[in-house]
Amino acid sequence: MKVRLRYSTLALVLSFVAIGDASLNDELPEDKFVVLRASPTTMEHLEIIRELHDNMHEYDLDFWLTPHSIDHKADIMVRETGLSWLTNVLTNNSIPFLVTIPDVKQLILDREHKPLAPSSSFAKRLNDEGGNKARYGLGEYHSYNHIVSWMEDIQRNYPDKAMVITIGMTEEGRPIKGIKIGTGVYRTDKRVFWIDGGIHAREWAAVHTVAYVIDRLIADYDTDPLVRQAVDQLNFYIFPVLNPDGYEYSRSGVSPMIRLWRKNRSSMICKKDQWFRERCCGGVDLNRNFDWFWGEIGSSSDRCSEIYQGKSPFSESESRAVRDVMMSPELRGKVDAFLTLHTYSQMWIHPFSHQRKTVPEDISDIEQVGRKAIGALESVYGTKYRFGTGADILYPSSGGSDDWAKGKGGVKYVYLMELRPSEEVWDGFILDSRQLIPTGRETWAGIKVVIEAVLKLRRARIGTTRPAPPPPPPPPPPPTTTTIFTTTTSTTTTTTTPITTRAPVSTSPFFRRRQFRPSQVRPRVVVSAEARAAAIERYREQQARLDAMRQRIRTDSARNRQRGDVRSSSRRTSSTSTERPTVSNDTGGPRTCADRSPWCSAWMQRSARVCVISSIFMRRDCARTCRFC
CATH class of the missing domain: 1.10.10 (Arc Repressor Mutant, subunit A)
Known part of the structure; x- marks a missing residue:
């Protein structure tokens, strides 16, 4: 392990010299990007790949997929100019790898910018859109404006069931729009079911899947008893694109640096990188910007990082918009389900993701519904999903919207869904459009299970409470087609959900209505002595590795100064001497x-x-x- 790491460090240093030399040339052609798949087979391999992941912005890498354990894959996008360096690091440490996408830009052109054959998807779209007067064009990727226009068309055709809503404005001035679906759409006394997608700009398949769910709620109302019951008894708040600026930017070009943009588009900052090139970075990873153990793990304070957490919790207009509407009088204390859709790797994730072996007290209910939903999803096409917390089946990360919705929003059923493709498929975020409708169908089957659970929860609540008086008649429609949520203060009124370790899980009532009260203290985390000791041991091991690596770097630097840099000396034209x-x-x-x-x-x-x-x-x-x- 020590020998391989030393050679790896030296390879890193020498390769950075070569990259630094190349960067002095301002007339380089457009970069070509390659995706490489590494397969760690030992803990040493896993530690090296995690080191690359934690410093990917310094090494100019983009991790599409991060391995969470041995024998799981890492998909890494790298510039062709840095490919030899990355392969040297992996080869020197005996980490198996292969190139899966030799030219990312060409794959983007082939998958997303070639017209579909006239008969390849029309019949499927027609079949899936039956019953909805507002036609969308399922099976294709669409712009944000197209999605908004379609939701407005739904409102025009179904004014008693649908209403377009605006919950905020982005940095670039785009409204963050969604749709509210429910019979008697102006009623605010019903329980709430939340669905969102597109919080990460490059995850286009998640955006399409949320649109598919909207279409099913409208199209199946007259034919599916469950859909009719849900629309009559619940209010659905659905947001296909929570990150409109980032989504539209990812559609603005075929360069991998544009198409695979992840963050929002908040203000840019320019600075020098390791090779003294001017580097402008901007944007925040919105799924690291929520106030749940913000900034503690799985995020970065470096603005150039793909997982930049922002200056503070809710520093971004998009995350604030979610917070404000969730805590508004219309939704506060009424949300029973919160689903947020992502891609990729086929995982059904439940809270909490900030620490391993840490779950809510009502984990038995969450697991029962989640596993049943996965079973329904898999029954459609046989697609296999993994189930667990993000920390246990992926990697620990804090500041996520799902954990915040559970821990501080008090929502009963909270799930983050990583959709197709699986880890074994190499095309990642650039999903073939022919898979969009199958992805929507199977995901809808899983979501319907959660809808059933929320309806059951509603019936149980009604059975244990006194009948409420009939609601007042709905107010007249507003003069515009959009409802805007506003808040008079930026202070978040929150509640906390107790969290504990998996074993034992203390018993609690099936449901207890929570009162939302201001809380200035962090929710107490109860972990086992074993988990605490393991965390301390991991921290000590990490510090020891970092100290050893720093010492090796100092040793290598001193050795190089003593004997001179052979590669750099060979490039100099002003001296041919072999002496110092x-x-x-x-x-x-x-x-x-x-x-x-x-x-x-x-x-x-x-x-x-x-x-x-x-x-x-x-x-x-x-x-x-x-x-x-």
Whole structure:
């Protein structure tokens, strides 16, 4: 393990030098991107891949899929210029890998920008849209404006059951729109079922699947007794695209850097990267921006990271919009189900994801409904899903909307669904459009199980409470087609859901209506002594590995300074001597040892490896600071 890591570190250093040299050329052609699949078979392999994942923004990598245990895959997108470095790291550490997508841009063009054959999907779309007067074009990817126009068309055709709602505005000025579905749509006394998708911009299949659910609730009302009962007795709040800015940006070009954008589009910031190139970064991972153990694990404080958590909880307009409508008088205390759809890897995830072996007290109810939903989903096409917390079957992460909805929103049934494809399929986020309708059908089958559970919960609640007086008649329709939720304060009124370890799980009433009260303290987390000891041991091991790695880097840097950088010296045209390099001026003659740049000390403080990573640049401008003379 130690030997392989040392060689891996040296390979990292030498490769960064090569990348740094190439970055000085401002006229490079458009980058080509490759996806590589690595398969860790030992804990050492897993630790190395996690190190790459935790620092992917520094290594210029994009992890599509992160392995959570041995024998699970890591799908990594890398620029072709950095492919040799990545393969060297994996080869030197004996990690099996293969290239699955040799040209990501070409796959995007083939999958998403070639017209479909006239007969390939029309019959399927017609079949699935039967019964809905507002036609959408299922089986295809559509723009945000098209989706909004379709929801407005539903409202026009079904004014008693559907109403388009706006819950906020994005950084770029787009309204965050969804649709409320329920008989007597202006009633606010019914229990609530929440569904959203598109919180991550590149997950187009999740957006389509949410649209499919909207279509089923409208189209099946007259033919499916469960749908009729649900629409009559519940209010559905459905948001196909919670991240409109990011979604539209991901549709604006075929470059992988655009199509595979993950975050929102909040303000950009520019800074120098490791190779002193100007790098502009922006956006926040909205699913790390909710106030549930925010910023503690599985996220980053670096704005350039794909999992940047934001400046503070609810720093983004999109996450604030979700919070404000969930805590509004119309929804507060009434939401019985919260489903958020993502892609990919075929997982049905329940809270909590911020720490392993940590679940809500009503886990037995959540597991029973979740596993039944997976069974219904699998019965359609045989698609296999895994079930558990995100921390246990994926990796720990905090700040997610699902955990917040359970822990502070008091929602009974909360699930995050990672849709098709599975981990074994290599195309990841660029799902073939021919799989969109099958994905929608099987997901709808699982969602209907959760709908049944919410209706059962409603019946149980009515049976244990006194009959309520009949609701007042609905108010007249507003003058516009949109209802806007507003709040008078940014303070979140929250409740907390007790959480505990899997064993034992303390018993509690099947349902107890929670009163939402302000809470300034973090909800208490009860974990077993075994879990606490394991966490402490993992922390100590991680610190030991980091200390060892830092020592190896210092040793390698000192060794390289003593013997000179062979690769960098071979590229110099001003000296062919095999002895210790002599610092020369621009005319070739010797000069005194001095720094040309006033920023050398600052660069050294920022990164102790800068003299090795960018040796050509630093040899020229920071010879004294780097001790090249």
